[in-house]
Amino acid sequence: MLKIHGIARSRAFRCIWAAEEAGLPYEVVPLGFAPGFKLERPLAINPNNKIPALEDGDLVLFESLAINLHIAAKAGAPLMPTGDDASRVMQWTLWTGTEVEAHVMRWGYNAYIKPEAERIASEAAAGKEALDLRLAVLERELAQRPYLVGNGFTVADLNLACVLYGPWLNGYDLAPFPKVKAWLDTCLTRPAALRARKLREG
Amino acid sequence: MLKIHGIARSRAFRCIWAAEEAGLPYEVVPLGFAPGFKLERPLAINPNNKIPALEDGDLVLFESLAINLHIAAKAGAPLMPTGDDASRVMQWTLWTGTEVEAHVMRWGYNAYIKPEAERIASEAAAGKEALDLRLAVLERELAQRPYLVGNGFTVADLNLACVLYGPWLNGYDLAPFPKVKAWLDTCLTRPAALRARKLREG
Structure with missing residues (x-):
């Protein structure tokens, strides 16, 4: 039994989603x-x-x-592909961590997370400007294939979509990135995602 | 033949080091x-x-x-361990990307990389303060074992040490972190690391 320490309102949401996708028993x-x-x-x-x-x-x-890579590895393909596609999963997961998440948080804290009086508009704008650059890269990639790696949903999609879930749910302007928007819509409404989101969104 | 696009003065240094550790033929x-x-x-x-x-x-x-995870996977154990230790490698590699590198860069740009007139002392100090917190975590981990994963050098050590190489080489105060200092000394003077460093340091 996987034990996920955390709560669905935290980043533990990501791991709950992964466990749901993997079909592995878990407790929070x-x-x-x-x-x-x-x-x-x-x-x-x-x-x-x-x-x-x-x-x-x-x-x-x-x-x-x-943690999600570990859970996916336990489940095996298709959630965690093999060979070169496994390396592509690592690439997108690292990209999520190094190129995306900090900007998501900078925007998010100052757009909807912090109490309104503490939000700094210029910080939200700086986060959005940096995130938009990355979303433009992603838009071009998703013009070439339906998912990040291969032709189906993998933990690479999960790891990036779970980081973009906050913006997606909280009014980030995705209109300039229609492929990203459609891909997020698909990922974040998968049955496993909906089960995890229910724990968080109530 | 691996083709590493970049130069040794860039982050390509990291991949050159990995290729040297893996013993795989490569060209830059x-x-x-x-x-x-x-x-x-x-x-x-x-x-x-x-x-x-x-x-x-x-x-x-x-x-x-x-890229380094891919190169290590091609080489196999011990550079890329299997099973739970593979998951630990992912953990430390993500930790490097999300908890360490940004602070290294914030300190580095303002301590030695930018022209002296453009350095901002308060930025260097903020980077150092944040990095010190992570080095304290690392110090406690390295008090328990000689390397990050298992008992020998893996790509987890490589990925973290290559990011800390700049501070290590450029006067970051590691005195409060003697285990980190000793571990970096060991990693960064491995024969493969010296071969890669020679391409960079001349």
């Missing part, structure tokens, strides 16, 4: 910032003091996107 | 910002307009750390 060990939960500091489960963390038998992992 | 296709080379824009080889990129037959990859 509630740990987070929702009412009624207190974040234990320091977190014995993660030296970075962050959620999520995954327990899978003796293995304890941090980094949500790496 | 010069593309970069060194005197005598002009960076073609847009870069046909990488939709992100960045170096490095890897060509391995029909496979073209971007993201330096993902």
